[in-house]
Amino acid sequence: MRALVRALALVGVLAPSPGRGQDFAPVVPGALSGGAASLLDDGLPAASDGVSLESGITRWFGLDALATRHLALGAGWRGVRVAAGVSQTGDPELGWTSFGAAAGGATHAAGGAVRAVARRDRASPGLPGPPGAGGGYELGAGAWARAGERVVLHASAPQILLHSEAPPLPRGFELGATMDLDDATLWLAVRSAPRGQPVPPDHELGVALRLAGVRAWALVRDRPARAGIGLSARVRAIGIAAAVESHPVLGETTRLALILGQGEAP
Amino acid sequence: MTLVLPAGKQWLRAQLTVAGDEAPDNDADSLRVRAGPGPLALTEIQFHPAEDEGEWVEVLNRSGEAIDPLAFTISDRGATRGRVGGTPAALPPDSLALFAQDRAALLVHHPELDPGRVWAVSPWAALNDRDDSTGVADAVVLREDDGTPCDRFDYSSSGAAKGVTVEKRADGSWGPGLAPGGTPLSPPRPPPTGALRLSGRPRRVQAGQAVELSWTLPWATAQVTIELYDLAGRRLAIPLPIRDAQATGSQTWRVDDVPAGLYLLALRASDPARAEVLTATQPLRVDGRVP
Numbered sequence: 260m261r262a263l264v265r266a267l268a269l270v271g272v273l274a275p276s277p278g279r280g281q282d283f284a285p286v287v288p289g290a291l292s293g294g295a296a297s298l299l300d301d302g303l304p305a306a307s308d309g310v311s312l313e314s315g316i317t318r319w320f321g322l323d324a325l326a327t328r329h330l331a332l333g334a335g336w337r338g339v340r341v342a343a344g345v346s347q348t349g350d351p352e353l354g355w356t357s358f359g360a361a362a363g364g365a366t367h368a369a370g371g372a373v374r375a376v377a378r379r380d381r382a383s384p385g386l387p388g389p390p391g392a393g394g395g396y397e398l399g400a401g402a403w404a405r406a407g408e409r410v411v412l413h414a415s416a417p418q419i420l421l422h423s424e425a426p427p428l429p430r431g432f433e434l435g436a437t438m439d440l441d442d443a444t445l446w447l448a449v450r451s452a453p454r455g456q457p458v459p460p461d462h463e464l465g466v467a468l469r470l471a472g473v474r475a476w477a478l479v480r481d482r483p484a485r486a487g488i489g490l491s492a493r494v495r496a497i498g499i500a501a502a503v504e505s506h507p508v509l510g511e512t513t514r515l516a517l518i519l520g521q522g523e524a525p
Numbered sequence: 526m527t528l529v530l531p532a533g534k535q536w537l538r539a540q541l542t543v544a545g546d547e548a549p550d551n552d553a554d555s556l557r558v559r560a561g562p563g564p565l566a567l568t569e570i571q572f573h574p575a576e577d578e579g580e581w582v583e584v585l586n587r588s589g590e591a592i593d594p595l596a597f598t599i600s601d602r603g604a605t606r607g608r609v610g611g612t613p614a615a616l617p618p619d620s621l622a623l624f625a626q627d628r629a630a631l632l633v634h635h636p637e638l639d640p641g642r643v644w645a646v647s648p649w650a651a652l653n654d655r656d657d658s659t660g661v662a663d664a665v666v667l668r669e670d671d672g673t674p675c676d677r678f679d680y681s682s683s684g685a686a687k688g689v690t691v692e693k694r695a696d697g698s699w700g701p702g703l704a705p706g707g708t709p710l711s712p713p714r715p716p717p718t719g720a721l722r723l724s725g726r727p728r729r730v731q732a733g734q735a736v737e738l739s740w741t742l743p744w745a746t747a748q749v750t751i752e753l754y755d756l757a758g759r760r761l762a763i764p765l766p767i768r769d770a771q772a773t774g775s776q777t778w779r780v781d782d783v784p785a786g787l788y789l790l791a792l793r794a795s796d797p798a799r800a801e802v803l804t805a806t807q808p809l810r811v812d813g814r815v816p
Binding site: 281319320321322324325349352353382395421422423424425426427428429430453456458461482483485506508509510 | 812
């Protein structure tokens with residue numbers, strides 16, 4: 260236990276599940292998954308080669324008007340990692356459609372990628388309020404590296420560059436690490452406030468347990484304090500995942516995904 | 526000493542006897558009192574109309590028989606007692622009627638009212654609309670012709686915005702009315718039922734524009750607040766700080782100092798009497814370009 264604590268202290272802030280974006284937020288926390296959605300959302304590529312296709316839906320804070328549906332395809336071959344995806348969020352008045360792409364590379368020891376997302380409003384000029392002015396895009400990057408056989412450190416800056424229309428959720432810089440303990444995984448993350456917001460960073464702590472073909476996880480976050488749980492199961496190349504996260508005021512966010520091929524491995 | 530009086534109007538007479546009194550004629554006094562409820566009951570008070578309809582007081586004939594409006598006076602806490610003018614018809618039992626400061630103006634603003642049950646009063650003792658140091662704004666006092674008390678209510682203006690009446694609810698308690706402008710010659714509007722609702726219009730704005738926030742509560746009154754959260758669940762602003770509110774209400778909020786993005790407005794309403802807190806949310810999009 261002391262060695263574990265020292266290891267955690269040495270690596271400083273530990274692992275992510277990095278802060279979720281809006282468009283391609285993976286259902287399975289990034290610490291547990293190297294799927295296409297993670298690559299598109301945070302620029303963190305999977306360590307191993309393979310192909311994955313993920314279809315997911317997120318119902319933010321219990322509001323149908325804020326549901327996000329995404330489809331992400333990722334592939335890795337001989338260290339090269341690429342992903343592309345499309346998602347749609349919200350109703351025609353408030354919502355938008357997003358197209359994402361990412362490219363990078365990874366080995367067993369480290370990986371990194373750049374990611375880009377372009378958005379286009381769904382609103383038409385005929386609706387009340389400001390007409391859909393078009394869209395915007397963001398560029399970011401992520402990287403990870405092993406610090407020993409059981410510890411992986413992550414960093415992600417998903418919005419290094421923003422252009423035109425502001426994104427629905429500004430995202431800050433993220434640092435974290437994951438520790439693999441055979442049938443259990445621990446992770447801890449720190450996320451800075453988005454640019455221009457003078458507020459303290461927020462934190463996330465999670466633990467996952469693996470049993471047979473099922474993985475279950477739980478996480479806690481602060482600012483404000485809240486918790487989430489999730490479950491994933493995989494049979495050969497088909498996996499499903501579901502998660503729910505609470506908020507003391509806004510209600511629950513629920514997520515559901517179907518994953519084909521590489522991805523979360525229980 | 527406890528004195529049990531039979532219901533109805535009574536005279537209380539006090540007589541003082543002192544040996545050697547040189548002026549026994551001034552040793553007695555009497556007081557007209559009423560035991561039990563009077564024939565007319567106060568049911569609603571409009572003490573600060575939003576329109577120029579004049580003040581008015583609604584009453585209910587609970588005597589079980591028709592009563593003559595000319596047999597009553599109405600006043601505030603002062604000495605001015607107003608009387609009904611003209612030749613109004615008798616008020617049937619279980620009927621509502623209005624004592625009006627300005628009968629003609631009231632009927633113009635409420636053409637649906639039965640003119641036969643709207644009584645002009647003169648002189649009219651103007652009702653205060655601000656609480657004094659004791660928490661009371663004024664009182665409405667009904668008396669019979671002979672001075673016998675009939676009904677009285679000392680009201681507070683707290684929680685009653687301009688135009689809102691104070692009225693007697695079905696459970697006998699008094700409080701701000703739920704219908705804008707009151708319910709003259711009608712029973713109190715019942716509290717809304719159903720879920721807590723929040724509406725912010727428009728749902729999509731530019732920074733600096735105004736959003737009209739309106740709500741409907743499942744209770745007659747509650748403490749409410751409206752907060753603004755981003756999609757990461759962080760609270761960014763409080764468009765409506767916590768305050769007492771009635772079943773329906775609205776507030777205009779100017780979207781200042783909020784970066785462009787997609788947010789959630791969260792209305793939180795709490796009813797201390799029920800120890801219950803409800804929340805309703807609605808998305809709000811603030812358009813803008815990256816600075």
